[in-house]
Amino acid sequence: MRKSIATVSLSGSLGEKLAAAARAGFDGVEIFENDLLASPLAPEEVRDRAADLGLTIDLYQPMRDIEAVPAELFARNLRRAGRKFEVMRRLGTDTLLVCSSVSPHAEDDDALAAAQLHALAERAREAGVRIAYEALAWGRHVSTYDHAWRIVAAAGHPALGICLDSFHILSRGSDPRGIADIPGEKIFFLQLADAPLMAMDVLQWSRHYRCFPGQGGFDVAGLVRQAVRAGYEGPLSLEVFNDVFRQAEAGSTAVDALRSLIALEDAAGIAGLPGPVVPSGVAFAELATPDPGPVGELLGALGFARTGKHTTKPVELWTQGEARVLLNTAAGGRRASTALAAIGLETPDPGGAARRAEALLAPVLPRRRAAGDVPLDAVAAPDGTALFFCATGRGGLPDWTGDFAAVPVRGAARGTGIGRVDHVALTQPWHQYDEAVLFHRTVLGLSPHDSVEIADPYGLFRSRALTGGTGEARPGQARLGEARLVLNLAPVPTEDAGRAQHLAFATDDIVATARLVRERGAALLAIPANYHDDLDARFVFAPGELDTYRELGILYDRDERGGEFRHFYTASTGRIFFEVVQRTGGYQGYGAANAPVRLAAQGAAGH
Known part of the structure; x- marks a missing residue:
C-alpha cells in the first residue's frame, strides 16, 4: 500500500x-x-x-x-x-x-x-x-x-x-x-x-x-x-x-x-518481509580504545586471556569460555576513551538476517576487507553501534574467528569462572530511544519487555530489555541460547561522548569469581553498607551469606517465583564498565531494584 x-x-x-x-x-x-x-x-x-x-x-x-x-x-x-x-x-x-x-x-x-x-x-x-x-x-x-x-x-x-x-x-x-x-x-x-x-x-x-x-x-x-x-x-x-x-x-x-x-x-499481513532471524546470543563485543592497556588489564583481572590477533587489522581477541571481547585500536584512535563500537550477534542464518535488516531500512555498513578475510554482514543501529551477523564454529557458514591468528597465552590460563556474555546494555541518545526499541524489535526480531523507570541521583533513568532466542533452560540455570540487550535512556540529554555502556558476563559461582577478580587487583564498585543492611531486612539468608556479599560488594535480587540474581560491577574504564552476574531458579530480570544503588555508587566514584 x-x-x-x-x-x-x-x-x-x-x-x-x-x-x-x-x-x-x-x-x-x-x-x-x-x-x-x-x-x-x-x-x-x-x-x-x-x-x-x-x-x-x-x-x-x-x-x-x-x-x-x-x-x-x-x-x-x-x-x-x-x-x-x-x-x-x-x-x-x-x-x-x-x-x-x-x-x-x-x-x-x-x-x-x-x-x-x-x-x-x-x-x-x-x-x-x-x-x-x-x-x-x-x-x-x-x-x-x-x-x-x-x-x-x-x-x-x-x-x-x-x-x-x-x-x-x-x-x-x-x-x-x-x-x-x-x-x-x-x-x-x-x-x-x-x-x-x-x-x-x-x-x-x-x-x-x-x-x-x-x-x-x-x-x-x-x-x-x-x-x-x-x-x-x-x-x-x-x-x-x-x-x-x-x-x-x-x-x-x-x-x-x-x-x-x-x-x-x-x-x-498486507505485504511480506524476509522472516525474522532471531539472534541466539552474543558472539563478541568489540571495544574501540585509544589505549588497550587499562582495559586489557581489567579483562585480565576478570580472567580473560589474549588469544588472538586479527591477521590484517590492529584488533585483539580476548576470550574466556564462550565470552569474547575484541579490542580495536584502529577505531579507538578516533575516540577520546574506550567505548563499545560493535556487537557480534550469534545468528542461525546470517544472510537471512542481513536481508531482513536491509528490507527494514537498516544502514548496511561497508566493511574494509582484505583478501582472505571472512565475509561478514553488518548494519548500524540507531546509536551508531555496528551489529554483525555471525556464525561461530558452525560448519558450512563463514566463521569470523578465522580472521584471528592464535597468539601465545602468557603464563597458565587463569579463568575466573566467566562462561559467556549475559547481556549488553547500551545507553541511547535522548532522541533515539523509541527508534532503538523499534529497530531492535523489527530488524533483529527481539521481544521488548516492559519499560521501567529507575531513580538516578540526577533524575529518572528509563530502561527496556529486549530478548530473543530459544529460551531453553537447564535445571537451576538461566535460559540458554538467548540474546539479551538492554536499552537505557539517561535522565538528562548528553553528548555522545558521555554515554556509558556496559557488558555483563555470566558465571555459575559469583562468590568464587568475585574473590578471584578482587585478588587479581581489579577495582570493583564500592557498594554502601546501607544497601546490605536493607537486604538483611528484606530477605532471609543462610548464615554468613550476607557477610560475604557485603565483603565482596555483591548485589542481590529475588523475583516472585524464587529466582535469584547476584551481581557485581567493576569500576569504569573510559565509557565502559563490566558486570558479572549469576542467575538461578529461572530469574529473567536485570536487578532493576539495585540499579539506583549502582547509579549512585558510580556517581560517587566519578564514573
Whole structure:
C-alpha cells in the first residue's frame, strides 16, 4: 500500500519536512495546516516542491468545529470551508480532514450534524473536494468511530466519508472489529499512531506521547487488518504528535517512521518481509580504545586471556569460555576513551538476517576487507553501534574467528569462572530511544519487555530489555541460547561522548569469581553498607551469606517465583564498565531494584 506521513510528525520547516519524507522513501504527505501557515512557500510552490520530490499531497488537515452548531455559526463555517477548498486547489489535494467538534456551541444532535455535514460535502463536491470526518477521542458529542460512521451514513453524500485514526480508536478502548462493517469506499483516509499505555488525560496523551506503530502498546496491526478487510485501498498514513520527534533530526525520524510502516504491513499481513532471524546470543563485543592497556588489564583481572590477533587489522581477541571481547585500536584512535563500537550477534542464518535488516531500512555498513578475510554482514543501529551477523564454529557458514591468528597465552590460563556474555546494555541518545526499541524489535526480531523507570541521583533513568532466542533452560540455570540487550535512556540529554555502556558476563559461582577478580587487583564498585543492611531486612539468608556479599560488594535480587540474581560491577574504564552476574531458579530480570544503588555508587566514584 502507499505510505504517507503527516508533516506534523517531523521537525523543521515545511520544506525540510517534505525533503526528509522524500529521502526516506514515502509516497505522500498530509499537510498540517500550521506548517503551511508558517511557511514562506505559496501553496503552488508547496505543490511543485512535493511533485519534484516525488510526493503526492494526500490530505489537508485539520478543519475543526464545523458541525451541529447554530445556523448563523454554520454559515460562517461554510465560508471558512470555501476558503480552505481554494487553498486545497492550489496545493493540488482533494481530501480535507474534518474533526468532530469540541466547540461549546456544538449541540448533541446527530440529525443536525448529519444535515450540516451533507451541506458541507455538497460545497466540497462543487469544489472537487471530499470530506473525511474523524471522531476525536475528546470530541464534545462525537468521540468514537462508530458514532462518526452513523452520522456519515445518515448524511448520505458521496463526497463525505470517514477518517479512521488508530490513536482515537484504541486510546478509548473501542473495538476495531466494527471497522470491517464499514464499506471500504466510505473509508476516505486511515491515520496511524501507536502510544505507550498510560493513565492520563487523553488529549495530553495524544498531543505529547504518540509514537510510530510498534513503539507503543496498541494493536495497530489488528486495526489495519480490519480496515483492509472492509476494502480500504488508500494510503497508510502516520500522524504522530511527539515532543521528542519534534526536536529530533527530521531525516532519521522519517526513516524510522517508514520502517514502522514496513513492519506494520508485515504484521498486518498486507505485504511480506524476509522472516525474522532471531539472534541466539552474543558472539563478541568489540571495544574501540585509544589505549588497550587499562582495559586489557581489567579483562585480565576478570580472567580473560589474549588469544588472538586479527591477521590484517590492529584488533585483539580476548576470550574466556564462550565470552569474547575484541579490542580495536584502529577505531579507538578516533575516540577520546574506550567505548563499545560493535556487537557480534550469534545468528542461525546470517544472510537471512542481513536481508531482513536491509528490507527494514537498516544502514548496511561497508566493511574494509582484505583478501582472505571472512565475509561478514553488518548494519548500524540507531546509536551508531555496528551489529554483525555471525556464525561461530558452525560448519558450512563463514566463521569470523578465522580472521584471528592464535597468539601465545602468557603464563597458565587463569579463568575466573566467566562462561559467556549475559547481556549488553547500551545507553541511547535522548532522541533515539523509541527508534532503538523499534529497530531492535523489527530488524533483529527481539521481544521488548516492559519499560521501567529507575531513580538516578540526577533524575529518572528509563530502561527496556529486549530478548530473543530459544529460551531453553537447564535445571537451576538461566535460559540458554538467548540474546539479551538492554536499552537505557539517561535522565538528562548528553553528548555522545558521555554515554556509558556496559557488558555483563555470566558465571555459575559469583562468590568464587568475585574473590578471584578482587585478588587479581581489579577495582570493583564500592557498594554502601546501607544497601546490605536493607537486604538483611528484606530477605532471609543462610548464615554468613550476607557477610560475604557485603565483603565482596555483591548485589542481590529475588523475583516472585524464587529466582535469584547476584551481581557485581567493576569500576569504569573510559565509557565502559563490566558486570558479572549469576542467575538461578529461572530469574529473567536485570536487578532493576539495585540499579539506583549502582547509579549512585558510580556517581560517587566519578564514573
